[in-house]
Every structure is written in C-alpha cells, then in structure tokens.
Amino acid sequence: MRPAAPGALPRMRTRWTHWWVSRLPRTDRLTLTHRNLYILPSRAGWSLAVVTLVLLLASVNEQINLGYALAFALTGAALAGLHQTHGNLQGMTLTLHPPPSTHAGEALTLTVTLDGGAQRRGRHGLRLQAQDAEGDAPALEVEVAPGAAQWVELDVPAPARGRHPLPRIGIESRYPLGLFRVWAWWRPASTVLIWPALDTQAPPVQSQMMAGAADSGGPAREVDQQATPEGLRAYQRGDPMHWIAWKKSSGGDTLVSRERLPERSHTLWLDYARSPGLAGLAHEARLSRLAAWLHEAEALEGLALQYGLQLPDQRVEAGRSAAHLRHCLDVLAECEGPA
Secondary structure (H helix, E strand, C coil), X not given: CCCCCCCHHHHHHHHHHHHHHHCCCECCEXXXXXXXXXXXXXXXXXXXXXXXXXXXXXXXXXXXXXXHHHHHHHHHHHHHHHHHHHHCCCCCEEEEECCCCEECCCEEEEEEEEECCCCCCCEEEEEEEEEECCEECCCEEEEECCCCEEEEXXXXXXXXXXXXXXXXXXXXXXXXXXXXXXXXXXXXXXXXXXXXXXXXXXXXXXXXXXXXXXXXCCCCCCCCCCCCCCCEEEXXXXXXXXXXXXXXXXXXXXXXXXXXXXXXXXEEEEECCCCHHHCCCCHHHHHHHHHHHHHXXXXXXXXXXXXXXXXXXXXXXXXXXXXXXXXXXXXHHCCCCCC
C-alpha cells in the first residue's frame, strides 16, 4: 500500500472544514445552542481517558478497591467538566457590527459583541479567531462577566480591492478543566468594501493642479494670500501698509484701504485617463495613486479646493467633505478597467 503523500492529511482536513463550514447559514447575529455547538475531548482529555481505562483494567485484574474508587472519581470529574464546558458557551449571543471600509493591505477591524445572557456565572476562557482563505488571524482571549455583554475587536488582513464577504469566526472554550474542547463556527452575512491600496510613491497632488492649469493654457491656480481686491473701505487698525490706497487717501482726511477678496474656490479633476501623474501605470496602480491623491486633496489646508473624479465608466462631481471622500473611494473600489 502506497503511503500518503506529505501534507495530504492537512489538505483533506482543510477541505473537510471548508465543506462543513460552507453549509452553515450566514447571519450577523448568532445564538449558541446545542444545534450549533460541538464538543470533543482535547488531547489532555484523551490522555486522561487512556489513563483511567488502564487504571480500571488494572483494578479489575488485581481486585483493588482503591483503584475502582479512583477510576470512578476521575470519570465523574470528567463528566462534570464536560457539562460545565458545554454550558460555558451555550446560550451566548454573538452580534457583528458592520465593519467600516479600509484600504487593501491594511487591517480590517471586526467588532463583535458577546452577550452572556441571564446566566449567573460568567463566561471564562473564551477564544475567538477569524479565519479566511489566506490563513488564521491571531486569536483573542475574552472573559464575559455574569449577566453582562463584552465587545471585542478582531483584526484581520484586508483582502484585495472590491466587495468581499467577511471571514468566518470561530469561538471555543476549554474551561474549566481543559479536558474537552467546545466550539462553534460563525459565518457573518455582512460584506465589506475594500478600497484600493494607497500608493506611497505618488507625487504630490499639487503637481497635478499645476499640470492641469498648464495644459489648459492658463496660470497655475493657486491662492495668493497677499492678493488684494478691487473694493475700497476705510482704513482699519492692523491693515498691512501695502493695502492702503495712497492715491485715494491723498484727497481726504482719512486713509482708505483696499478690501481683500475672499479666496476663490478651485476645482481639481483627477482623471483616470488624462492626469499626467498616471501615464504608463497599470489599472490597479492608477487606482492606488488616485486613492492617495484623494486623501491628500481632502487634507489640504488653506485652499478652498474642491476635487472631482473622472473614471472610464463613471464621473463623480466635485466636492469637498469626509462623506465626499468616502464616496470617491467607494467608486474607486468598484471601478472596472477600460473596455
């Protein structure tokens, strides 16, 4: 008989787990009952079972009453631990809060509320772990006080750009003796929209403003903080000397100052096809650079700047706010390449 290939058993176990978990319904709120809880002896539990069996066989063979008592005591303690381990999770409710969008390559935070219900004793030794196709995220140890709720945050690596289902979440416990492992799998129903990764090598967005103005044949659209308007008003204490209209003031008893014009609102268009800083880049690289420029344009201070987005299949009108930034990033997340 040919021996199994190295790694064949882990692959079979992984396929079995995926098949089994795929049959679970998707929901953002899960109550743990005997229908979705599973319990088996741990490695320590199997070891205790072997030791107890050997002790019982030896006691039967040698007729040792103390051996009988010890074997039955160990069995009773194990059964009591089995009941308490299962009850540590039964009746608990898990609720997922919709996760916010994030950029590809960053950490995606899943916020989960654990409600222990009206049970008088607390929930101890809980272990939560998110699992996806790329592997397991770090596990998180949790304790829930009696009759209280506890919220936790699980950090998982954000997948590639686009809309994705959330990874499955596993919860388990070996409290109190560690002889049994009780666990449950949870498949959230929510999805998350992942924005393009940020391009750390992107040129400053101001360079696109200058290039856009040069392409249109006009001057660079920058705000001159020292520019003065055409209007006139009476001189006020603190006005700069170069604001004073000396010719107008020469014929009167009071000085006259030029009134400053309000800053003009400028519009920056980030064009997928025509922005100079995107020439020669592939589709995903263009989206990453556009995402970096959007953040930079929103963070610019001292400019009444509005920015818009022109993509092959969609146009986002110019605006400026945190909501406008999120809308632009959402559009980038689902942008398809040019036909």
